[in-house]
Amino acid sequence: MKITKTLLLVCMALLLSLPVFAGGEGESTSGPAEMTLWTFQALHATLFEDAAALWNEANPDRQIDLTCETLPYEDLHSKLLIALQSGVGAPDIVDIEISKFPNYLKGKVQLEPMNDKVEEVIDDMVASRLEIYSKDGNYYGLPFHVGAAVIYYNTEIMDAAGVDIDAIDTWADYVEAGKQVVARTGKPMATLEVTDQWSFWPMISQGGGDYLGPDGSTALDSKVNNEVLQLQYDMLYTDKIAVKTPGGNHHAEEYYGAMNNGDFGSIWMPMWYMGRFTDYMPDLKGKIAIRPMPRLTPGGNRSAGMGGTGTVVTNQTKHVELAKDFLAFAKLSEKGNEMIWTTLGFDPPRWSVWDNPVMNQPNKYTDYFANDDIFGLLLEVKDEINPVNITESFPLASELVKTQILYQALSERTKTPAKALADAAATMRANQ
Amino acid sequence: MKSLTKKQNLAPYFFVAPFIISLFIIYLYPLISTVIMSFQEIVPGETEFIGTKNYRRLADPTFFKAIQNSVIYTVLTISLLIPVPMIFAAMLDSKSSIGSRFFRSVFFVPSLVSVVVAGTIVRLIFAQADTALINTLIAQFNIEPQNWLHGTRIHAMFLLLILALWRWTGINIIYFLSGLQTIPKELYEAADIDGASTIQKFVVITMPLLKPIIVFVTTISILGGLSMFEESYILWEGISPDNNGLTIVGYIYRKGFQHGELGLGSAVGLVLLIIVVFFNVIQLFFRGFFKKGAEV
Numbered sequence: 001m002k003i004t005k006t007l008l009l010v011c012m013a014l015l016l017s018l019p020v021f022a023g024g025e026g027e028s029t030s031g032p033a034e035m036t037l038w039t040f041q042a043l044h045a046t047l048f049e050d051a052a053a054l055w056n057e058a059n060p061d062r063q064i065d066l067t068c069e070t071l072p073y074e075d076l077h078s079k080l081l082i083a084l085q086s087g088v089g090a091p092d093i094v095d096i097e098i099s100k101f102p103n104y105l106k107g108k109v110q111l112e113p114m115n116d117k118v119e120e121v122i123d124d125m126v127a128s129r130l131e132i133y134s135k136d137g138n139y140y141g142l143p144f145h146v147g148a149a150v151i152y153y154n155t156e157i158m159d160a161a162g163v164d165i166d167a168i169d170t171w172a173d174y175v176e177a178g179k180q181v182v183a184r185t186g187k188p189m190a191t192l193e194v195t196d197q198w199s200f201w202p203m204i205s206q207g208g209g210d211y212l213g214p215d216g217s218t219a220l221d222s223k224v225n226n227e228v229l230q231l232q233y234d235m236l237y238t239d240k241i242a243v244k245t246p247g248g249n250h251h252a253e254e255y256y257g258a259m260n261n262g263d264f265g266s267i268w269m270p271m272w273y274m275g276r277f278t279d280y281m282p283d284l285k286g287k288i289a290i291r292p293m294p295r296l297t298p299g300g301n302r303s304a305g306m307g308g309t310g311t312v313v314t315n316q317t318k319h320v321e322l323a324k325d326f327l328a329f330a331k332l333s334e335k336g337n338e339m340i341w342t343t344l345g346f347d348p349p350r351w352s353v354w355d356n357p358v359m360n361q362p363n364k365y366t367d368y369f370a371n372d373d374i375f376g377l378l379l380e381v382k383d384e385i386n387p388v389n390i391t392e393s394f395p396l397a398s399e400l401v402k403t404q405i406l407y408q409a410l411s412e413r414t415k416t417p418a419k420a421l422a423d424a425a426a427t428m429r430a431n432q
Numbered sequence: 433m434k435s436l437t438k439k440q441n442l443a444p445y446f447f448v449a450p451f452i453i454s455l456f457i458i459y460l461y462p463l464i465s466t467v468i469m470s471f472q473e474i475v476p477g478e479t480e481f482i483g484t485k486n487y488r489r490l491a492d493p494t495f496f497k498a499i500q501n502s503v504i505y506t507v508l509t510i511s512l513l514i515p516v517p518m519i520f521a522a523m524l525d526s527k528s529s530i531g532s533r534f535f536r537s538v539f540f541v542p543s544l545v546s547v548v549v550a551g552t553i554v555r556l557i558f559a560q561a562d563t564a565l566i567n568t569l570i571a572q573f574n575i576e577p578q579n580w581l582h583g584t585r586i587h588a589m590f591l592l593l594i595l596a597l598w599r600w601t602g603i604n605i606i607y608f609l610s611g612l613q614t615i616p617k618e619l620y621e622a623a624d625i626d627g628a629s630t631i632q633k634f635v636v637i638t639m640p641l642l643k644p645i646i647v648f649v650t651t652i653s654i655l656g657g658l659s660m661f662e663e664s665y666i667l668w669e670g671i672s673p674d675n676n677g678l679t680i681v682g683y684i685y686r687k688g689f690q691h692g693e694l695g696l697g698s699a700v701g702l703v704l705l706i707i708v709v710f711f712n713v714i715q716l717f718f719r720g721f722f723k724k725g726a727e728v
Contacts (some may be wrong), residue, residue, distance in 0.1 A: 007444065078689040085476055085694070103692030193672055195582055246560050248582045255563045259509070338614075395691045399671065407673040411582065413490025431489070 002377070029096035032056075032063035033319045035089040035326075037141050038080065040073040043275070044095055047330040047343050051330035064326055082127075084110040084314065093319035093327055096141060098132060100310040102392045105135045112313040112320055113138040117328035124352040125332070126305070128387035133310035141310020142331035145346035147270040148285070148378055148385060149202035149293055149304040152277070155370055157265045161185050165168070165291055171203075171231060172209070174294040177259045178241030181265045189241040189265040191255065193230055195248035196413040198269055198306065198403045203228045205386050207296040211398065216391035218432065220400070221425035229417035230410055237411060246409055256280040268293055270306040271347040271378070278345070289370040292381050301384040331360045347378055393432060436472050452684035469723045470698035485614065486699035495700070497675050498683040499707070504589065505679065506657030506711070508595045513653055514646060517601050521608035522638060536609075540602035547599065551666025554595050555581065581667060588676035600656070604649055647719050654711050660703065662683065 040044050047069035052066040067090070071079065077100045084104065085091035096104055097108060104111060118130055126146050133141025153165045163182040168174050169226040177190030193199040204210065209224030219225070235242040243264075247254030250269055258264065260281035267273075277288055292302035312322045330336045338346035338358050345365045353359065354375045360366070371377065401424070409420040473482045520539065524532045542550070556563045558580035580587050615638065623633050639646075661681035668677045670686065678686075680700065684703040688697025716722065 074689070081689060081692055081694075085474065100690075100692075106692060107479075110476045195671060248560070252560075253556065254559050254564075257561065388718065392545025399686070399690070402671050403673060403675055407582070412584070427493070431492075 008428040019084050032065040033322055034065045035067070035093065035317070035319065035323060037068045037093040037095075038068060038076050038091045039068060039070055039095040040097065041095070041309070042070045045070050045345055047339060048093075048330055050339060050343060051336060051399075052326070054335065055326055055329055062322060062325075062365065064322065066326075075423050077103070082102070083316070086332065088315070090314040090316040092319065092323050093311060093313055095311050096133075098310065099395055099398050101133055101141060101310055102390055102394050104312075107139070109138070110315050111139065111140040112315055112317070112324060113140060114142060114313070114328070115139055116333060117324055118142075121332050121350065124350050126349050126351060126382065126385070128305060128385065129308065129349045130388060132308065132388060132390045133312075141312050142327060143349045144309050144311070144331070144340060144344065145270075145272055146349055146351075146378070146382075146385065147306040147308050148347055148381060149205075149268060149271055149292050149294050150267040150377070151266055153266045153289050153291060154262060154264065154284065154287055155376060156262065156287050157181060157185055157187055158289075161265070165289060168291075169293055171294045171296055175235065175241055177240050178235070178265070178352055179239060182241055185265075187263060187265055188243045188402060190235065190243075191208065191250070191259075191264050191267060192236060192242050192246050192410060193249045194406045196250070197398060197406075198250060198405060199232065199391060199400040200401060201388075202304040202306050203232075203296065204305070205295060205388060206301045208386055210386075210389050211401065212391055214389050215414045216389070216393055216432075218393070218397070218425050218428040219389075220397060220405070221421040222286070222429060223412050224296075225421055226418055228404070232410060233417050237413075246375060248397075249274070257374055260284060262287075272307065272345070274365050274369070277344045278364050285368050286370060287338060288368070290374060290377060292377065292384075295371070299379075301386060303381040303384050305385045305388060347375075351379070351382055354382075393428060396431060397428060400427060446701060455694050466698045468699055469695050470702055472695045474694040482695070486696045488697060490703065494675055494678070495683055498678045498680050500681045501589075501676070501678055502658050502660065505592055505596075505660060506654055508589070508593055509600070509657045510650060510653045512593065512597055513604055514560045514649060516597070517604035517649075518608050518639075518642065518646075520601065521605045521612055522634060524605065525612045536605070539605050542599050543602045545599075545660045547595075548627050548666055550595065550599060551663055553633060554591065555667055558591060571660055582621070582673045585674070585676045588672060591667060592677065593662075595667075596660075598654075601665075607645055607649055608642065611642045643719070647721065650715055650719075652714055654715065655708060658711070680707070 014354075025304055037045070039048070048066060048068055048222055056063050076094070077097070080090060080094055081103060090110075091348065092262070109428075115138060118125075122130065129143040129146060130139050130141075133139065141292075154242050155165075158165055158181070158425070161177075161184040163177045164182055168177050175190075181187060181189045201211075204222075207224040207228065209222050209228065210219050210256075213219045234243075245255050246258050250267060256276070257266065260283050261282070269276075269414065272288075275391065277284060281372070293304070295302055311327060312318065313327055317323045332350065334350065334353050334356070337350040337353045339355060340346050341353075341359055342347040342361075342363055345363075359375045360373065366374065405420045405424050408415040408423075409417040417424065433564065470486055471481055471483065472479055473485070477640050523529055524539075526532075526538055529535075559567075560577075560579050561567065562571070562577045564577075571577065578587065580591055619637050619641075620633060623637060628636070659681050660679050664672065664682055665685070666675040670682070670690065670718065672678055681704070684697045684700045684704070687693050687700060
């Protein structure tokens with residue numbers, strides 16, 4: 001009998017401890033509403049913490065007690081996927097990175113639509129940035145930035161080579177200028193990523209290319225994509241103005257070191273890359289000038305909207321309205337958008353703030369870059385940004401670009417650019 | 433009296449109960465639900481059975497490459513991680529070795545280091561820059577700096593093997609040392625009287641008597657090799673060029689979590705289970721594990 005009793009006790013102990021693991025949260029009736037926010041980027045957390053402080057000042061009757069948790073990138077996305085799938089354990093608010101976003105739009109979406117908040121301000125926003133986080137007319141994610149692709153020139157090298165960066169209008173001009181740089185300084189004009197997409201994707205987007213069509217069909221082997229990949233191949237091996245990025249991509253330690261050392265003439269990356277310059281390449285302070293990207297065709301676009309993170313409210317929150325209001329305050333309001341620039345150095349998606357005086361007040365970004373008016377440049381190119389298509393197949397397409405196309409065509413040259421694109425497109429079609 | 437016997441009959445069940453219960457909760461339940469999930473398309477709120485579609489989708493060159501990588505890795509790690517630790521263990525066990533206690537600890541330390549830390553350090557040691565440690569070293573021998581991480585398939589496998597060798601040698605030495613200590617010393621004494629050399633003693637006495645340990649280490653190496661994930665994940669952050677570092681578990685992770693296709697991930701997991709069982713049955717068969725009355 002004793003055995004049965006002991007067993008019973010053990011079972012009860014197990015059962016009783018279950019709610020502890022499930023993290024049962026009780027609804028609080030008074031006091032500030034407790035909310036959890038997950039992000040994969042510690043900088044993003046500072047923005048939300050600052051915003052929460054401002055919110056609490058402005059809304060004494062709707063206080064928030066916000067806990068920001070910074071998780072590793074992959075960890076956050078897989079935990080969230082499981083939490084939303086199983087219906088327990090998700091935070092109230094969470095950052096989802098663009099290339100993962102389609103995973104959370106499958107089936108019955110477990111996120112709260114933000115339409116009522118978004119529709120109030122959409123005319124002042126870069127709408128394409130909201131559309132990438134939407135499905136069936138519902139807006140779910142709120143963006144951090146436009147991610148306008150720009151080109152960063154090392155003015156010291158350009159001056160030494162006698163290149164006038166303002167005279168570079170098309171990629172053809174850029175290649176010519178590159179030849180001059182290589183001839184006079186011996187340094188490559190550019191580095192091309194072979195394990196990530198930030199050299200390739202903005203260029204195809206400039207020409208109206210993309211990985212996917214608006215309906216989600218494969219567009220990897222489009223004419224524009226072929227032209228751009230061939231152009232990059234020529235930059236590396238025919239015109240010899242570029243080299244493969246040390247470490248494979250522009251976030252590698254090897255690259256930061258070499259660029260900081262003044263080994264390369266320029267780099268094209270989205271605006272959010274500014275923070276990498278200030279934090280990882282301190283020796284280039286005052287030497288980097290930002291310009292719009294060269295055009296792919298005469299009269300073509302000079303920028304592209306790249307990358308991003310959509311912040312969402314999950315359907316597991318106990319304070320739906322409050323969470324939505326707070327998120328809209330942090331991401332959609334003018335104040336929030338100013339803070340996106342001052343704390344994060346991102347180009348905020350609400351363009352109506354781009355000419356506010358606060359955007360030109362000195363901060364670590366204006367101090368670092370040789371430009372007088374970074375936002376003037378953004379206003380100039382804001383209508384030259386094509387939307388990007390983010391649908392269910394995007395994670396696969398992006399993976400093929402990163403692991404196969406660029407590596408095969410540009411790095412190891414085991415396939416011609418056209419063959420690499422065609423093969424990847426065939427893989428995509430087989431999977432769709 | 434009768435009730436006492438009854439109690440005694442119950443006792444064994446009681447003692448194995450914790451194991452049985454944990455087996456059911458931790459292994460059997462997930463296994464069964466993986467089987468079910470592998471026939472489903474799993475999306476929140478709209479999960480449905482889709483027959484064998486997940487299995488048909490496994491006819492994917494990327495998956496074949498992952499299997500290839502895992503199998504090559506397993507074969508190579510076994511061919512390194514049996515002989516090398518065995519020789520080291522024999523050396524450490526020999527009375528004539530100096531500082532054997534010290535070296536035992538030294539060999540074991542790597543297995544205490546988190547693979548994340550080790551992988552990150554390996555990544556930096558083998559970085560692409562000409563100033564990276566390994567590239568500086570090989571420059572002394574007039575070898576061109578190599579693009580280790582983003583080079584060819586051979587580069588990728590080489591890095592994985594280095595990491596495995598560094599990490600697992602110590603553990604396998606412990607297994608072999610414990611095996612060596614069970615070998616009666618009289619056998620060596622007899623061999624000495626017969627005038628056998630050290631190498632002869634190793635081949636004729638040590639190796640055959642270590643057979644149970646070799647079988648055990650091979651079995652866990654097959655499991656470990658085929659389920660390897662962390663090393664490759666840390667070195668390439670999940671994206672290795674041309675999938676040169678992709679393993680089967682890496683593929684599960686990619687499909688299940690990175691592409692959000694848990695059903696397909698489950699199907700891959702079951703295929704992995706079948707592969708692991710297959711390899712282990714083969715190796716146990718060849719080592720005579722299934723022979724009647726075989727002593728292993």
